[in-house]
Amino acid sequence: MTAAAYSAPLLDAAGLGKRYGGVVANDGIDIRLDKGRVLGVIGPNGAGKSTLIGLLGGAIAPSAGRIHFEGDDITALPASERARRGIGRTYQIPRPFLDMTVAENLAVGQFSLSPFISAATATAERRDILDRCGLADAADVKARDLPLLRRKRLEVARALALKPKLLLLDEVGAGLIDSEVSELIALIRSLMDGERSIIIIEHVIRIVKECCEGLVVINFGKVLTKGPTAEVLASDEVSAVYLGTSHGGTAKASPIAVPSTTDDPAPSPSATTAPVLALEGVSAGYGQARVIHDLSLSVMPGQVVGILGTNGAGKTTLAHVISRSLPVTAGSIRFAGNDITNEPAHSVAARGIAHCMEGRRIFASLSVEENLEVAARHVRAAERKLRLERVYALFPILAERRNSGGTSMSGGQQQALAIGRALMAKPRLVIFDEISLGLAPVMMDRLYEALAELKREGLTMLVVEQDVERALDLADTAHIINKGRITLSGPTSVVRADERLRHLYFGTEE
Amino acid sequence: MTVLTSQNTPQRAISIRSPTIRIVIACTAFAVLLAAPIVLPAYFVEIGFKLLIYIVLAEAWNLLAGYGGLVSLGTSSFFGLGAYVTVGLINHAGAGPLQALAASALAGIAVAIVMSRGLFRLRGLYFTVGTLALAEALRLFVINVPWFGGATGLFVTVDLPEIAALFRYATLLLALAALVMALATGSRFSVLLRAVRDDEDAAGQVGVRAFRIKLAAFIVASALIASAGGLQAIKLGAIEPYGSFGLQWSVDPLAIVIIGGLGMRFGAIVGAVLFVAIGELLADYPELHVAITGVTLILLIRFAPRGICGLAEAALRRRGAAPREARP
Ligand SMILES: Nc1ncnc2c1ncn2[C@@H]1O[C@H](COP(=O)(O)OP(=O)(O)OP(=O)(O)O)[C@@H](O)[C@H]1O
Ligand SMILES: [Mg+2]
Numbered sequence: 001m002t003a004a005a006y007s008a009p010l011l012d013a014a015g016l017g018k019r020y021g022g023v024v025a026n027d028g029i030d031i032r033l034d035k036g037r038v039l040g041v042i043g044p045n046g047a048g049k050s051t052l053i054g055l056l057g058g059a060i061a062p063s064a065g066r067i068h069f070e071g072d073d074i075t076a077l078p079a080s081e082r083a084r085r086g087i088g089r090t091y092q093i094p095r096p097f098l099d100m101t102v103a104e105n106l107a108v109g110q111f112s113l114s115p116f117i118s119a120a121t122a123t124a125e126r127r128d129i130l131d132r133c134g135l136a137d138a139a140d141v142k143a144r145d146l147p148l149l150r151r152k153r154l155e156v157a158r159a160l161a162l163k164p165k166l167l168l169l170d171e172v173g174a175g176l177i178d179s180e181v182s183e184l185i186a187l188i189r190s191l192m193d194g195e196r197s198i199i200i201i202e203h204v205i206r207i208v209k210e211c212c213e214g215l216v217v218i219n220f221g222k223v224l225t226k227g228p229t230a231e232v233l234a235s236d237e238v239s240a241v242y243l244g245t246s247h248g249g250t251a252k253a254s255p256i257a258v259p260s261t262t263d264d265p266a267p268s269p270s271a272t273t274a275p276v277l278a279l280e281g282v283s284a285g286y287g288q289a290r291v292i293h294d295l296s297l298s299v300m301p302g303q304v305v306g307i308l309g310t311n312g313a314g315k316t317t318l319a320h321v322i323s324r325s326l327p328v329t330a331g332s333i334r335f336a337g338n339d340i341t342n343e344p345a346h347s348v349a350a351r352g353i354a355h356c357m358e359g360r361r362i363f364a365s366l367s368v369e370e371n372l373e374v375a376a377r378h379v380r381a382a383e384r385k386l387r388l389e390r391v392y393a394l395f396p397i398l399a400e401r402r403n404s405g406g407t408s409m410s411g412g413q414q415q416a417l418a419i420g421r422a423l424m425a426k427p428r429l430v431i432f433d434e435i436s437l438g439l440a441p442v443m444m445d446r447l448y449e450a451l452a453e454l455k456r457e458g459l460t461m462l463v464v465e466q467d468v469e470r471a472l473d474l475a476d477t478a479h480i481i482n483k484g485r486i487t488l489s490g491p492t493s494v495v496r497a498d499e500r501l502r503h504l505y506f507g508t509e510e
Numbered sequence: 511m512t513v514l515t516s517q518n519t520p521q522r523a524i525s526i527r528s529p530t531i532r533i534v535i536a537c538t539a540f541a542v543l544l545a546a547p548i549v550l551p552a553y554f555v556e557i558g559f560k561l562l563i564y565i566v567l568a569e570a571w572n573l574l575a576g577y578g579g580l581v582s583l584g585t586s587s588f589f590g591l592g593a594y595v596t597v598g599l600i601n602h603a604g605a606g607p608l609q610a611l612a613a614s615a616l617a618g619i620a621v622a623i624v625m626s627r628g629l630f631r632l633r634g635l636y637f638t639v640g641t642l643a644l645a646e647a648l649r650l651f652v653i654n655v656p657w658f659g660g661a662t663g664l665f666v667t668v669d670l671p672e673i674a675a676l677f678r679y680a681t682l683l684l685a686l687a688a689l690v691m692a693l694a695t696g697s698r699f700s701v702l703l704r705a706v707r708d709d710e711d712a713a714g715q716v717g718v719r720a721f722r723i724k725l726a727a728f729i730v731a732s733a734l735i736a737s738a739g740g741l742q743a744i745k746l747g748a749i750e751p752y753g754s755f756g757l758q759w760s761v762d763p764l765a766i767v768i769i770g771g772l773g774m775r776f777g778a779i780v781g782a783v784l785f786v787a788i789g790e791l792l793a794d795y796p797e798l799h800v801a802i803t804g805v806t807l808i809l810l811i812r813f814a815p816r817g818i819c820g821l822a823e824a825a826l827r828r829r830g831a832a833p834r835e836a837r838p
Contacts, residue, residue, distance in 0.1 A: 108701055162716055
């Protein structure tokens with residue numbers, strides 16, 4: 001089949017629409033994509049991007065519109081038939097086959113498309129894909145044991161095992177630091193062989209900038225604008241609804257007032273008070289593997305501490321150690337004067353540590369509001385209502401969708417929900433792991449404004465963040481973790497100026 | 511899992527994992543079983559027969575639930591179906607036991623195919639309830655349609671094979687089940703089946719036609735269960751709807767597999783041996799038997815959700831001290 005054999009584009013979707021009751025997720029979207037092309041799709045959280053991927057991949061049945069692939073109408077085909085024709089997709093919130101190894105996860109696609117492929121070929125292909133996706137060391141690990149960002153890579157690897165003609169990537173770059181983004185860009189470029197077409201959904205603008213020829217911007221389920229990447233990114237309209245202050249956008253996100261419920265005055269971080277959290281020589285890991293080694297750090301009341309480092313450095317492990325969901329093998333942890341080294345997670349939570357996890361763990365069977373309320377189930381109804389109002393002021397979308405099911409929300413909306421849930425507990429210390437994961441740039445602006453406001457009110461925060469600039473802007477002190485040890489710490493001004501940060505940033509280390 | 515061993519580990523020359531060794535072990539075991547009735551006292555042959563039937567049922571249920579995520583309470587429908595087809599053919603068509611058993615397997619397959627459209631539309635708990643309804647419906651059908659002897663049931667009107675012969679039939683059936691299970695759980699098919707179990711939608715996104723995969727497992731399991739039902743009917747010489755379609759035939763395999771290890775290769779065998787042994791030891795105290803089985807189930811579900819085989823595997827792994835992969 002030569003390219004010339006088709007007068008029609010590889011993919012031609014016309015008038016795609018999807019509604020969920022009152023929510024219009026997609027509304028008359030037209031997408032055409034020629035063979036070998038790479039298209040970016042951007043838009044605010046909840047704009048309908050993942051819905052579009054679902055419609056193209058066959059996971060979601062459209063309420064309107066038709067989809068043609070290689071000239072055939074595939075609108076009525078189930079997902080499996082579309083996959084067999086060469087459409088591979090990733091899930092924004094990864095859905096690996098949890099009880100199977102990483103290699104087996106890839107084998108599913110291989111064996112289902114070509115049941116009689118030779119074992120040697122299949123193994124070689126798998127090894128190649130895993131190498132390219134940076135999962136070579138994890139081939140025999142159960143997917144259940146992979147952390148979130150590695151699961152995202154597994155999503156890519158699993159889709160690649162189909163050798164798709166059209167690859168649909170849904171936010172596979174979320175949560176990566178700059179050097180890792182560069183690796184991902186290199187991977188995507190290596191997939192651009194002139195034959196394969198790719199649709200990339202990303203909030204990491206660098207990826208769309210460097211990989212996509214054209215962009216489609218979706219807002220409220222409709223195509224807002226489309227065109228060559230540079231033009232679209234430069235447009236004022238796009239800055240206003242999506243890019244926000246960063247990336248040279250002109251529009252300022254409207255500042256949001258956060259009504260305060262605290263009547264006690266904000267304690268100022270002073271050197272004389274005792275630390276609210278102190279880790280002393282802590283080591284921890286999973287099974288035989290030690291992930292963090294002899295790590296010490298302390299957090300003063302009212303302080304914001306940034307934790308930086310590559311993925312796999314041990315940041316999430318550290319977060320789990322502090323919230324006591326992972327046992328330590330050595331060292332001690334003190335919180336507000338009490339030794340909590342051997343306390344179970346729930347009693348630590350009762351003491352006032354809230355952990356906003358990178359895996360989100362939104363309850364599917366609860367509504368948005370119930371998801372928020374469970375975090376404040378022990379407080380008086382009036383107080384709970386106040387806190388709810390506060391979270392709703394922070395994220396108006398949560399108020400709007402308060403009765404929707406927790407996991408029916410978009411990826412970014414779920415992240416907002418997870419953050420809101422951590423705040424509902426009105427914690428004395430909150431740990432935000434990968435706080436900006438999956439948030440649109442404009443949403444990040446608002447989030448950081450809100451965090452600054454919370455900081456002014458005296459909330460103590462430990463922030464794990466891959467966006468170094470934003471983290472350093474917010475934090476008072478920062479620690480850089482590498483291979484489970486703190487390699488650099490100090491006031492943000494000092495850390496910012498340090499060479500080692502740049503190494504981390506640009507991946508020049510070793 | 512054995513399907514992808516070549517991934518990282520170099521193949522060792524001789525090991526329990528090598529296919530040849532496994533085949534030799536399996537063949538020896540079946541040869542011993544075939545010869546067993548010559549030397550064993552009749553009482554043990556009886557128990558052995560019961561054990562073999564239970565292993566076959568449990569293997570079939572484990573294939574569905576453990577590997578395919580299809581938690582069925584419809585074992586009794588296919589068991590009863592096999593019983594009625596077998597007795598009917600023996601009585602009225604002059605079929606020999608083997609022919610009758612083969613026919614009941616075919617009947618099981620036919621019903622599985624007919625029911626699959628409706629059943630596979632249901633997921634999770636709804637599927638389970640659907641299979642339960644199927645068993646109930648079949649029983650009512652048999653009671654109310656005049657040809658099946660109503661609530662009294664049917665008698666086998668020809669001479670029955672003796673227990674030693676039945677034991678050998680059961681051994682053959684188990685061999686068949688073992689072969690099928692080896693293929694279904696150690697092959698590429700098992701990768702697809704487990705993918706459907708873990709996440710049916712995600713499996714669809716990588717090209718797996720979930721319906722066909724589930725149907726294949728359902729057909730295999732139904733054929734095995736129906737043959738086992740037929741064999742049990744020949745042994746009893748008489749069948750009646752409450753016995754053949756009894757809920758016990760659906761619940762016992764479930765209990766066996768949970769005791770042995772859900773989704774574990776040897777879960778059915780280990781569980782069945784234990785289950786039958788407890789049953790024999792406490793044969794005179796049926797209440798105690800039920801209570802002990804119940805408590806065992808509760809304890810296992812609470813502390814060892816992967817059953818005895820899961821416990822053994824964990825212990826082996828700890829002794830081998832294979833370092834677990836880091837979760838950075
Ligand atoms: N199953 C569902 N039921 C109800 N509403 C849904 C469902 N799935 C998605 N939605 C809604 O449809 C809208 C579009 O969601 P979608 O996941 O496509 O957004 P998105 O553009 O991918 O956002 P993000 O950048 O946050 O991932 C959102 O408002 C979302 O809450
Ligand atoms: Mg999305």
